[in-house]
Amino acid sequence: MATAQRMVVIGANAAGMSAASRARRLKGPGELEIVALERGGHSSYSACGIPYWVGGDVADAGDLIARTPREHRERDIDLRLYTEVTELDPDGGRVRVRERGGTSEKWLGYDHLVIATGARPLRPPLPGIDAPGVHGVQSLDDGRALLDALEAAEAADTADGPRRAVVVGAGYIGVEMAEALTRRGYRVTVLDRAEQPMTTLDPDMGRLVREAMRGMGIDVITGATVTAVRTGEDGRARAVATEDAEYEADIVVLGLGVRPETGLAGEAGLPLGESGGLLTDLAMRVRGRENVWAGGDCVEVLDLVSGRTRHVALGTHANKHGQVIGTNIGGGYATFPGVVGTxxxxxxxxxxxxxxxxxxxxxxxxxxxxxxxxxxxxxxxxxxxxxxxxxxxxxxxxxxxxxxxxxxxxxxxxxxxxxxxxxxxxxxxxxxxxxxxxxxxxxxxxxxxxxxxxxxxxxxxxxxxxxx
Known part of the structure; x- marks a missing residue:
């Protein structure tokens, strides 16, 4: 009887677990062993829903989870949480793994490797950027930490007048978080260095967004380059400084965008594009590697309008990438032709x-x-x-x-x-x-x-x- 092949997935969110689930539908445990490695404590959740959870539209973090770790394991997927991959060895067909809290590392071999490491939020090296009270919103843990801070401040209710929030960055996450904080009763200031908010629009259209946000009571400061986060005697963030002014803050939220999380892939010599995302063929196989696949926010995809590759961090694409990868590893055939940037x-x-x-x-x-x-x-x-x-x-x-x-x-x-x-x-x-x-x-x-x-x-x- 033939030995089952092993599929190792790095990252247990949209792309990774879509690939694992699709491959499992096509091949049983006797044909394909599936091991999914996740350095965090959650799987298959909607990061896009975090601003709506913070704003109160979504009542509980569990509502954002499409499939729990237990449900994946019941489908014969060996999902290992709090397990970090520290090195890739594509030539040797193995990855180095370390469990949280452990001191030793071990190699895990694979027949198929799926890289679904996602993207990391931009966090510029500015004074005070890592101070308590400065929050990113990339993961469920980030969202929980922000909500805990907001609820603790609201419970204390010692502020003289409305509490103040500063959102750094006026892209999708920035404007969505500005709304969430406004709905929670905060006086919100959004800082962005561009001419208008939403650089995913032309400036004349972004101007409409700025005018509307100001009409909602949100202070939008454009052309503002952040230079530091000021802290109080307790070490917590108390203001955000730009080249021209300083804005008081009880809470600071970063919405500066993301970059592909491909540090390990780059160190292993896998091909990266201009934005740092992995380059794949239409089957989502990493270029030049027969048994290494990649999908989700860590890849660049073909723009069907420009003909160039670009980085687009969206859960819709990540799920499609995973479906394509899982189908191909499972013995079927599928491709991802590209995007138009919607x-x-x-x-x-x-x-x-x-x-x-x-x-x-x-x-x-x-x-x-x-x-x-x-x-x-x-x-x-x-x-x-x-x-x-x-x-x-x-x-x-x-x-x-x-x-x-x-x-x-x-x-x-x-x-x-x-x-x-x-x-x-x-x-x-x-x-x-x-x-x-x-x-x-x-x-x-x-x-x-x-x-x-x-x-x-x-x-x-x-x-x-x-x-x-």
Whole structure:
């Protein structure tokens, strides 16, 4: 009887456990032994849901867990928590492992290695950045620590007036955490060094986000470079300093983005891209390695619009990567062709969405393009509850090929970006988009959907600029 092969997974969240679960469905324990190694204490949870847990929309951390360690083990997956991988040996087909609290390390061999180490939050080396009261929000443990601090401060209730929070960074996590803290009664200041918040939007669209956040009572300070976190006599964070000012803080939250967690992979000589993410083929196999796979926030993926690789840290992609990896290790066949860069978020009642390229991204790869921006509403203007939205569209000047869409508006705005994402994936022109048969009824849309109105305007701009 043939000996079962061993699949070793590093990282027990979206990509890693999706790969393990899919492979187990295809091969039983007698054919494939699956060992999953996780340095933390949780598995298969939604990091994207942490701001909503902090803000009170999600009642308990358990609601964010898709599958517990016990459930994975009941499916014959040997999940080992608090177990850290300290070295990769791809040539030898093994990884060095250390259990938390242990002093010794041992090698664990594999037939297939899945690297799903995720991403690490940016934490610049500034004075006071590691002081008590400064919080990241990357993991469930981070979220629990932040909630404990907030609840302890609220229980003490010794503040003279509203408690103050400073959020450093105005990307997706930054604006979501600003909302969560505002809802908890904090006076929130958001600091960002960019011209406008949300650098995943063009500045003219980011300006709408800034104006809306200020209208919600959130102080948004742009063009602000943080230089230090000031601490009090007790060593706790008390203010955040920039080059020009200082902002008092009872709590500081970092929302500066993430970078691929690929230190061990780089040390092992595995190929990394410009952003530091692992490079894979379409089957999610690490380039040049027959039995090493990678997925999730630690990889770079193909951008179908630009033709280049990019780092996109989203749970949707991570789960798909895991499905592809598990299918291939389990003896099937699957590929992950790439992304178009779709993302959606909100701050209070403002919805923010984008897909495809921004202006600076299109310029960076030498594309010539036109833009079209339109104002519309989520429903027929006469129907109760119609809310405003702005849609911006980029199209290639000569061909009219859709390059990107950004949407900022109230209820009903954000998910409209999906129409544009499908059009991008299909390589549509903006003129072809104007004929799309989208659903219409006054409670759901104006007669012409806002995305199609933008496509009409972009198509006219393509014709106006001509082939030259």
């Amino acid at each position: 993302a959606v978020s909100k701050v209070c009642d403002l919805e923010i969405a984008r897909t495809g390229l921004l202006e600076n991204e299109a310029e960076a790869i030498g594309l010539r393009f036109v833009t079209a921006t339109v104002e519309s509403t989520s429903r027929a203007g006469y129907y109760p509850g119609a809310a405003p939205m702005r849609v911006k569209m980029l199209a290639e000047r000569r061909t009219g090929r859709l390059l990107g869409v950004q949407i900022v508006g109230r209820e009903g705005a954000g998910k409209r970006v999906d129409t544009a994402a499908v059009a991008l994936s299909a390589g549509m022109t903006v003129e072809r988009m104007t004929t799309l048969d989208l659903g219409y009824a006054p409670p759901f849309s104006p007669l012409w959907d806002p995305v199609l109105v933008a496509a009409r305007k972009a198509s006219a701009e393509v014709r106006r600029t001509g082939p030259h």
